[in-house]
Amino acid sequence: MYDQYRQQMAEKLKSLIKPEHQRVLCVGDPLALIQTQIQEQGGEFVLVESLNPNWRDISRDQPKLPLDLPEKHFDLLLVYHALEQAIDPERLILELRKYMQPEGQIYIVAYNVGHISTIINLLTEGWAYQDDGALRHSHVRYFSNESLRKLMDQVGFEFVDEVVYQIQQLPVLTRQLSQIMKNPYLSILSFIMIGRKINSFPFIDFEDDSEKEAPVKADKKSESPASPN
Amino acid sequence: MKLAFFPLFHPSSFDGKGFQGTGIDFMSAYYLTGLLPFLEKHFPDLQTCVEITLPRILLQRPDLVVIWSSTPSFEQVETVAEVIKQNLEIPILLAGPHISHLPTALPAHVDIGILGEPEIPLHQLLGIFSKDLQAGPMKYGKVPGLIYQSRGRIYSGSPAKSIQQIDQLPMPRHSLLHSLPGRSIPLVSVSRGPHSLMGLLTQPPSGRVRFFSPERTVAEIAQIAADYRQLYSKWPVPAEMLAYIFPVYIADELFLAQPERFQAICEGILAQNLHKSVFFMVNAYPSQLNPETCRWLQLINTRKIILTFPSFSTREAPWMPACSAELLTRTLDVCEQYRLGVIGNFLLNPLAETTRREMAHTYWTLWENRRRFDKLKAFYLPPMPGTPLWEQYQQQYKLKAEDLERLPWQQFDPERFTPTVPLVNRTVDAESFASIMKGFQVLAADDGGVPDQEKAPMKQDQAYQMQLQSAKALQKKYLHPGMDVLEVILDESFSLKPYLASDFCDLQQLKVEGGQLKGPAPRPVDLIILRGSLAGLREPQAALVSLSQSLKPDGQMLISLLNAQNIAFILSALNWSLERSSYPYKLLRYYSENTARELIQSAGLKILDLEYTIMNNIQGFRDSVEGLLKRFETFWPLAVSEERLYIMEISMLVKKNRK
Numbered sequence: 001m002y003d004q005y006r007q008q009m010a011e012k013l014k015s016l017i018k019p020e021h022q023r024v025l026c027v028g029d030p031l032a033l034i035q036t037q038i039q040e041q042g043g044e045f046v047l048v049e050s051l052n053p054n055w056r057d058i059s060r061d062q063p064k065l066p067l068d069l070p071e072k073h074f075d076l077l078l079v080y081h082a083l084e085q086a087i088d089p090e091r092l093i094l095e096l097r098k099y100m101q102p103e104g105q106i107y108i109v110a111y112n113v114g115h116i117s118t119i120i121n122l123l124t125e126g127w128a129y130q131d132d133g134a135l136r137h138s139h140v141r142y143f144s145n146e147s148l149r150k151l152m153d154q155v156g157f158e159f160v161d162e163v164v165y166q167i168q169q170l171p172v173l174t175r176q177l178s179q180i181m182k183n184p185y186l187s188i189l190s191f192i193m194i195g196r197k198i199n200s201f202p203f204i205d206f207e208d209d210s211e212k213e214a215p216v217k218a219d220k221k222s223e224s225p226a227s228p229n
Numbered sequence: 230m231k232l233a234f235f236p237l238f239h240p241s242s243f244d245g246k247g248f249q250g251t252g253i254d255f256m257s258a259y260y261l262t263g264l265l266p267f268l269e270k271h272f273p274d275l276q277t278c279v280e281i282t283l284p285r286i287l288l289q290r291p292d293l294v295v296i297w298s299s300t301p302s303f304e305q306v307e308t309v310a311e312v313i314k315q316n317l318e319i320p321i322l323l324a325g326p327h328i329s330h331l332p333t334a335l336p337a338h339v340d341i342g343i344l345g346e347p348e349i350p351l352h353q354l355l356g357i358f359s360k361d362l363q364a365g366p367m368k369y370g371k372v373p374g375l376i377y378q379s380r381g382r383i384y385s386g387s388p389a390k391s392i393q394q395i396d397q398l399p400m401p402r403h404s405l406l407h408s409l410p411g412r413s414i415p416l417v418s419v420s421r422g423p424h425s426l427m428g429l430l431t432q433p434p435s436g437r438v439r440f441f442s443p444e445r446t447v448a449e450i451a452q453i454a455a456d457y458r459q460l461y462s463k464w465p466v467p468a469e470m471l472a473y474i475f476p477v478y479i480a481d482e483l484f485l486a487q488p489e490r491f492q493a494i495c496e497g498i499l500a501q502n503l504h505k506s507v508f509f510m511v512n513a514y515p516s517q518l519n520p521e522t523c524r525w526l527q528l529i530n531t532r533k534i535i536l537t538f539p540s541f542s543t544r545e546a547p548w549m550p551a552c553s554a555e556l557l558t559r560t561l562d563v564c565e566q567y568r569l570g571v572i573g574n575f576l577l578n579p580l581a582e583t584t585r586r587e588m589a590h591t592y593w594t595l596w597e598n599r600r601r602f603d604k605l606k607a608f609y610l611p612p613m614p615g616t617p618l619w620e621q622y623q624q625q626y627k628l629k630a631e632d633l634e635r636l637p638w639q640q641f642d643p644e645r646f647t648p649t650v651p652l653v654n655r656t657v658d659a660e661s662f663a664s665i666m667k668g669f670q671v672l673a674a675d676d677g678g679v680p681d682q683e684k685a686p687m688k689q690d691q692a693y694q695m696q697l698q699s700a701k702a703l704q705k706k707y708l709h710p711g712m713d714v715l716e717v718i719l720d721e722s723f724s725l726k727p728y729l730a731s732d733f734c735d736l737q738q739l740k741v742e743g744g745q746l747k748g749p750a751p752r753p754v755d756l757i758i759l760r761g762s763l764a765g766l767r768e769p770q771a772a773l774v775s776l777s778q779s780l781k782p783d784g785q786m787l788i789s790l791l792n793a794q795n796i797a798f799i800l801s802a803l804n805w806s807l808e809r810s811s812y813p814y815k816l817l818r819y820y821s822e823n824t825a826r827e828l829i830q831s832a833g834l835k836i837l838d839l840e841y842t843i844m845n846n847i848q849g850f851r852d853s854v855e856g857l858l859k860r861f862e863t864f865w866p867l868a869v870s871e872e873r874l875y876i877m878e879i880s881m882l883v884k885k886n887r888k
Contacts, residue, residue, distance in 0.1 A: 057743060057744065057745075057767075059742075059743040059744070060597060060742075060743070061742050061743045062743060087743055087744050087767070087817070113802060114802060114803065118802060119799065119802060119803060122793060122794060122798070122799050122802060122821075123794070123799065123861070125821075125823065125824070126792075126793060126794040126820070126821025126822065126823045126824050126873075127793035127794070127819045127820065127821055127824060128823070128824050129818075129824070140744065140767055140817035140818060141817070153671055154596075154671065154672070173860065173861065176860055176863075177803065177860065180860070181800075181803045183803060186803075
């Protein structure tokens with residue numbers, strides 16, 4: 001299931017990459033398809049893992065992530081199943097934010113912990129870690145739609161849009177549970193959250209005068225990507 | 230003669246489900262609870278009433294009305310005075326902090342404004358009006374402390390005297406506030422001085438700070454406790470529950486200002502067993518809290534500290550102590566140590582010179598510590614007339630009374646905060662300030678990892694008692710005098726050390742931080758205890774292998790963990806609220822019995838004993854389990870063991886597998 005998911009997700013992300021995304025900073029799992037695409041177009045693709053493999057361990061005790069990169073440089077921050085592996089996801093994004101251009105975008109891909117497969121895993125195997133999915137062996141954080149939006153809010157990105165990756169398992173049970181629990185995300189395996197850097201976010205780069213510019217409102221009418229399914 | 234008091238509230242106090250009773254207006258109206266008994270003592274035939282809506286005032290048909298207003302509600306004074314005048318044609322008096330500080334703002338339909346403390350002027354006025362309800366300026370013009378209308382002009386007299394011996398004032402009638410829902414019963418232990426934030430915002434001005442004596446303060450607390458018992462006399466509340474249910478809110482920030490007085494009050498509370506009848510919520514500045522103060526606060530059954538602090542700065546406002554990251558962190562540490570919940574009241578703009586750098590530093594420190602607050606509130610402090618902020622605004626903007634209508638009194642709304650609104654801070658423009666304030670509000674809206682209901686005093690106490698019982702049981706079963714024990718700690722609240730006698734056994738500690746063990750075990754030990762800490766390790770197998778090297782040949786490990794297959798956890802996952810559940814943010818990995826067994830075996834360890842903590846005695850839990858299983862049985866024919874869903878915690882005693 002997850003091989004197909006990875007393949008389809010890479011294709012979906014490829015379709016979301018726009019011509020203006022010339023310089024892409026990627027954190028998380030490798031994304032060979034996107035890397036090839038960007039590089040073939042003469043763009044720049046940097047994988048944080050290749051510069052500093054300790055990105056997962058950034059935390060209060062280890063708050064900095066030294067990267068030999070120019071600040072305010074990248075058009076797109078691609079967070080590909082990285083938040084789930086990070087001890088302190090908010091701090092990770094905050095650290096990477098400074099390498100983003102003022103108008104930079106963020107695509108966060110993260111598994112939905114509330115997918116029906118996690119519930120079934122919980123009931124039958126008792127939170128058994130797996131090779132991929134929300135309960136992947138390397139995962140230490142778990143996300144929902146709400147928590148991803150909140151994370152963006154806290155680290156200075158404005159929510160623009162979302163794309164969901166849906167996998168139906170046990171559809172009748174899922175429908176029943178969705179109604180009872182008022183949870184519309186039981187069949188959603190993962191989210192792509194699309195955001196834009198808020199230039200007026202006042203608590204970062206506060207010594208830089210450019211941060212005092214008026215807030216830039218996101219264009220809510222930007223193209224709304226469709227679900228892979 | 231019938232005298233009606235009409236405390237005005239900002240319209241937002243009536244939003245939603247009726248009267249909310251929040252904010253400056255509510256605390257300002259508290260003054261009436263002391264003023265009424267004072268007047269009744271001197272005028273035994275005086276009839277009084279307190280009403281909070283205009284129709285009720287008209288219905289009461291008083292002979293005289295006193296409107297009580299602080300700055301947020303002041304813009305309503307003109308309107309209500311006009312309606313009262315048209316309908317009742319009675320003298321209208323106006324009192325409160327706003328008119329006292331801005332006497333020239335006396336509205337046209339108000340006859341008399343009372344400046345400063347109202348007791349003495351009002352006493353003299355009632356003496357005049359009780360003889361002649363039609364008395365005019367000729368009769369009351371010489372009363373000190375007034376401003377009044379006469380023939381279209383405004384006149385003011387000499388300043389009124391303050392009451393010197395405030396202990397002689399009658400006890401406030403707190404029951405007046407019982408009819409106003411939404412707040413704990415407040416108590417102000419310092420009276421009417423200019424040097425406290427509460428005094429500046431909510432009380433009429435006076436010349437100097439005067440403290441109530443410890444005896445008087447204790448007597449007032451005793452009265453509040455008696456009032457509660459009277460009010461709820463028909464409720465079957467067991468005596469042992471009183472200390473969890475009835476709050477006394479110490480509203481002034483000078484309660485802790487004089488250590489000897491504070492200690493005398495605490496001793497009085499303990500001597501009268503008042504700490505068994507009520508619990509306390511105490512206003513404080515970070516600089517006032519130290520281990521000694523907190524020890525006393527804990528002794529008198531203080532449950533919450535309302536911690537007021539401004540943006541970090543080395544400069545200090547004359548009316549508010551400065552704060553720093555170190556001070557705030559230290560304060561949170563000491564409050565945690567004495568199990569005092571902290572409600573953070575963060576004031577963004579008290580100093581004109583606060584820089585963006587200082588605000589950002591404050592933000593990130595709060596962000597780091599956000600889960601240590603029971604609640605965090607971000608406040609914009611408006612330029613209240615009479616406060617130093619008002620003076621700063623005056624120097625900068627020359628504000629007039631009508632400008633006050635545009636200021637955000639109750640709730641700062643960044644979307645409506647426009648660059649035309651004057652801002653006292655000289656280092657940021659209004660637009661940047663709005664986004665800064667919005668950032669703080671977003672941060673403040675984050676309730677952290679502990680749900681509200683678990684912040685309640687009784688829940689906190691239950692959690693503590695459970696920890697205590699669990700530690701005692703563990704000691705009885707596994708610990709012996711003279712043992713070498715290593716405790717692996719993820720969170721101080723799970724630590725065994727505070728519950729053990731210091732000479733019982735040699736207990737070393739090893740912390741888990743950032744998903745890793747912070748260093749090796751100091752030396753071989755008989756027992757390693759991991760109470761919940763396994764879940765904080767990113768590489769649990771490697772950590773267990775490493776720890777097992779520190780065991781003596783017959784050494785054992787006691788591993789306890791929360792069961793992820795528990796119904797509460799499953800419902801959290803279903804409701805996509807896992808990350809907001811009571812499971813602390815420090816937990817990185819979750820286990821059930823099966824997965825824990827696999828982990829332990831893979832680390833070369835053998836299970837000697839297994840224990841479960843089961844919770845199946847709560848009807849709600851049983852309903853949830855049965856309901857969930859019924860759904861699953863109907864639509865997904867796979868057997869799920871019901872018993873497992875009731876297991877809250879699993880404890881495993883393990884040792885090295887010699888094979």
